[in-house]
Amino acid sequence: MSKSLNVSNEDILYQIKISAQFPGLVEAIACRKIITDTAEKVGIKLELEELQQAADNLRLTNKLLKAEDTWAWLEKHHLSLDEFEALAYTNQLSNKLATHLFAEQVEPFFYEHQLDYAGAVTYEVILDDEDLALELFCALKENEISFQEIARQYIEEPEIRRAGGYRGIQRRQDFRPEIAAAVFAATPPQILKPIITPKGVHIILVEEIIEAKLNEQLRVKILADLFAVWLKQQIAELEIVTQLNCDRTQVALP
Template sequence: MVDFSAISLENQEVIDFLRRDLRLKSIYQEIISQKIVSQVAQEQALSVTAEEVQAELDKIRYENYFEHPAQLLAWLAEQMSTLSDLQQRIYERLLSQKLARHLFSEAAQNFFSQHRSEFEQALIYRIKIPYESLAYEVFYQIEEEELNFFEAAHLYDANESRRLQCGYAGKQQRGEISPEIAERLFNAQIGEVLGPFKNADNTYELFLVDEIFPPTLTSTLYESLLNQMFQEWIENRLDIYISSLRPSQDTERS
């Protein structure tokens, strides 16, 4: 691995490169977002303990197979970073997580309760067929038991990876499927073949529902809702922050 630690670059060189590479805005956004998090967390009396930071450090050592602290330090040096930098980054990440839970834990649970049906899941198989006439022909062959759905998927599905899995599309939430199709799918009998449904690209699809799963607020779904709400809040606070700077900037220009 190339060691960059001996290379010296002027700060302006780095900024100019990031500007040319169209990454400067995102870095500004991340820095200001972290300032907002730190300020609001302080207002809410939230903090991260040294023990919590150390626990995350131990995870990093375990995940990277660093048996000794010296290996972690050597790896950080290769990244042109320090243990203090890593500890600060861990602190900031944990603080953001605590603030997200503090602000939106109840809201995430309420959103799930109010939109339960959107999180209903179905284990489905599907066949995408490029022509309407062929789609109906395949459908009638399945109906007449001339071939089963899985054989038809293996023969006709235009999606190659799905064709190799005989139409298997996995679990999908109701909210991820167009409303008119979702209404049929989630009211279908298990094993019932539905379609053909016309897609926006003028292809046609057949569906088979293998299993229906009631909506459940899993830890993964909870974290997803929490993160979405937190990111929307951050974006709103960023807009407020930037707007607050504009009058003074306009005054300076005049």
Template structure:
């Protein structure tokens, strides 16, 4: 039986390797990577891009000399050619993502913008029947919002004067998110029921999401992850075939 891997005093044969991969739940990861390899096959890198990617890889892994690189290669069972392929792989994935979804990002962003918008707001959350009085005191500027929040709010933000955020609107209670999305900075909302609580809310700042480079990369990564999972699901069950005798 062919030995394909030696780790210390242990040898692993062709018959064992698949069983080990399955036992450690590494087969799905391997299949994901094979799907990626097929997808990025048409995308290549220039000599300059390759050299830059290798340099960045070495810097990230603190490989500062030829000796350290050779030691790393032996420890990871890789050849210099495999290291080069691995170093540029993320760049080739980026090229695939851009070619596949780059022209869709603006429409995707517009449809999901509300998920990324953030707000900074003040909150007093209580079941006290006197909440209406608190609202009027704030409205008439008799008492500072933060002081009343610290004294009366039953939300954890009370320790911070009721200030919450910045936080994504999508993470807020649906009623609260709708209120804040339709507010102007400084707008004070009268007592509003949020589930079993009653809340007084004031928007402090609305942070509108922008389709900048960071957002573009986030959307590309999400679209890629969704596509990759769909490709994996379409493959169906993983079928393992027995290794023949004498292999």
């Protein structure tokens, strides 16, 4: 026989508080209010076609390919159809406001920070012993051993070991500063002299440096980053007053 459990609004609010999620929740509410208020002030409105596209994107993001998938997802998240549309509306309004505020700033920002968006294809082995790292580095320079052989011997994680220490394409901010400086000064293909960090002694093969290009994917990322910074600035300037009742939370923004 199945058992039932009643969860009240008080229970939900209490759990949010004791799990230290309350500040994040309040900030999310503040963001939504800032977006809707600012969009209204600058005269941004959504057409029916835009709202439909936003709803389609939301379903696609959550892999809701069938009607029954959508209804199951709504039930899981305790959302009505109107609330689903409200979520899609807020998402699209946010995108449209970001474009309105920062679309013209994306290209200048990219060229000002172009070096930060360059990529590097690297392979890496991290050791605990500096002397061993120097010995292996010298052996690599003399072609006495291959990087793949070192990876097979000294990398513990199976997936990374099988990939020969491959770290994929990483941007400058993905590396520690001391490693980034060496990686992006390299002339690929190049083995870097061992670099010591708190994680250990790094032996790095720089296979390729990829110059930054302002494609659509990067344009969207920069736009989102600029908008996120703006939102944080807006929140920092607010005095957020929370009023807690037994069954609901109200956030009042001046």
